[in-house]
Amino acid sequence: LDDWQVQLIEDGVPVEIDSFPVWSTRGGTGTAELVDVGLGTELELMARDISGKAVVVTGRALLNVFATYPNTYHRAAELGAVAMFVSSDAPDNLIRPTSSGSNLLDDNAIPAFQLGAQDLARLRRAARDGGSISWQLDARHVNGTTHDVIGRLPGSGELSGTILVTAHYDAWFAGALDNATGVAGLIGLAEYFAALTQAERPRDMLFLGVTGHDAGYPYGGVNQWLEKNQHPVDELELFMNLDHLAAKGEEHLGTTGIIDMLGLVLERPGDEERALFTTAHPALIRKFMPHILKFTPLTVVLPTVPSVTANGDLEGAMGELGVPSVNLTMATPHYHTEEDTADRIPAEQLSRAVKAHRDFLLDVLPMTRGQIRSPL
Structure with a gap:
């Protein structure tokens, strides 16, 4: 991860939002209309037109571990979403980095970012009011060596x-x-x-x-x-x-x-x-x-x-x-x-x-x- 930025655009005014890239998702730059897909279940994804849109996912965790959105990233990309923004219900607007349910490295399809729960609520309100979001993610995969x-x-x-x-x-x-x-x-x-x-x-x-x-x-x-x-x-x-x-x-x-x-x-x-x-x-x-x-x-x-x-x-x-x-x-x-x-x-x-x-x-x-x- 070299650099990244997320900006919420309301009434034409961009405001930077704290974020952290979902681990190993694809880099890229773009701007898109926001669409709120709730918990990101299959029914919620299918119920909205998300093609060309940036999806907002309210993530929760059972036992504080099991994310409710393990397959949302790849499924949203299949349905045409161009970016994803998700929270993991950490307290105090803390950002909790995660990976997608299955890490495909360079075959991961779209940029995705974790946000704090309070900031994600701002995106949900903006999605309701027709807001947009822009993102920039400079990231690449490199091979390395680790040891047991x-x-x-x-x-x-x-x-x-x-x-x-x-x-x-x-x-x-x-x-x-x-x-x-x-x-x-x-x-x-x-x-x-x-x-x-x-x-x-x-x-x-x-x-x-x-x-x-x-x-x-x-x-x-x-x-x-x-x-x-x-x-x-x-x-x-x-x-x-x-x-x-x-x-x-x-x-x-x-x-x-x-x-x-x-x-x-x-x-x-x-x-x-x-x-x-x-x-x-x-x-x-x-x-x-x-x-x-x-x-x-x-x-x-x-x-x-x-x-x-x-x-x-x-x-x-x-x-x-x-x-x-x-x-x-x-x-x-x-x-x-x-x-x-x-x-x-x-x-x-x-x-x-x-x-x-x-x-x-x-x-x-x-x-x-x-x-x-x-x-x-």
């Missing part, structure tokens, strides 16, 4: 197979929650299990730091490691993803953002909701829940990976390969914004989250493959 960071911890050999613990180490802005907390957990767990005697580790453990996750699905994450390690995948007994382990605010079992998304009631400020994502292996939930209840408040349990997953390039990719996978994560409206800073991470809360992971791993380490994958 790998730590191998041999077990006693009593049990075959390997447990793989992973955290992505790339981030937006300071990235304290997403994902310095996960990297801290990765290092802490590696130190703990390395301090055990080899006899106390009945099977091998692998600690993996990956990058590229925030570059836009399907690139990055564990994909690079998977391309070079097909054989070890067959030996994996468990994949654990460490992501969003602690954040300032009250931990609670909320309404997963659904009630708030419908506009029926406002969630509490600082809506940090925790969820456990697992593959459809009941033993994972059964073993994790006692430690969740001990170290964190009650958690939403979603045994649906890979069909529903916060990270298609992490636990989702492993789940697609049949590897039992877990991700105990929490989300805050401030992630992916410039306020994802270290002062928002309570050390005590992070410690509790890592201990829950530690004790779960201690339970799983001596389990056989059959026990981990048991349908009972």
Whole structure:
């Protein structure tokens, strides 16, 4: 990204609007009439003439993570839209950068920009009144090289197979929650299990730091490691993803953002909701829940990976390969914004989250493959 600018034009007067390009969308310059397409669903896109127009999308997030507009960008372009402007309901008019649902790099069709929720409301009003918008985005894709960071911890050999613990180490802005907390957990767990005697580790453990996750699905994450390690995948007994382990605010079992998304009631400020994502292996939930209840408040349990997953390039990719996978994560409206800073991470809360992971791993380490994958 070299340079960009967005200007709202009302009554012929251009006013600059703070923005951030949706990651990896096409560059370009243009001016177009605004059209409000609500949440950007298929019905809303089809109900309006958007050919040659700039679409305004009111994005919301379930569990503060799952965007309501994952396919809107590509579908709007198919229907002739020439630009897209979207918010992700971060607080205080903060801009939360995201990628489109599927990143096609140079084949991405149109420029797109994230705005703060309050600025996006200005665009919705302007669309109602016949306003226009202009944009300029100077951006290009270049190839680069990143590296995984790998730590191998041999077990006693009593049990075959390997447990793989992973955290992505790339981030937006300071990235304290997403994902310095996960990297801290990765290092802490590696130190703990390395301090055990080899006899106390009945099977091998692998600690993996990956990058590229925030570059836009399907690139990055564990994909690079998977391309070079097909054989070890067959030996994996468990994949654990460490992501969003602690954040300032009250931990609670909320309404997963659904009630708030419908506009029926406002969630509490600082809506940090925790969820456990697992593959459809009941033993994972059964073993994790006692430690969740001990170290964190009650958690939403979603045994649906890979069909529903916060990270298609992490636990989702492993789940697609049949590897039992877990991700105990929490989300805050401030992630992916410039306020994802270290002062928002309570050390005590992070410690509790890592201990829950530690004790779960201690339970799983001596389990056989059959026990981990048991349908009972």
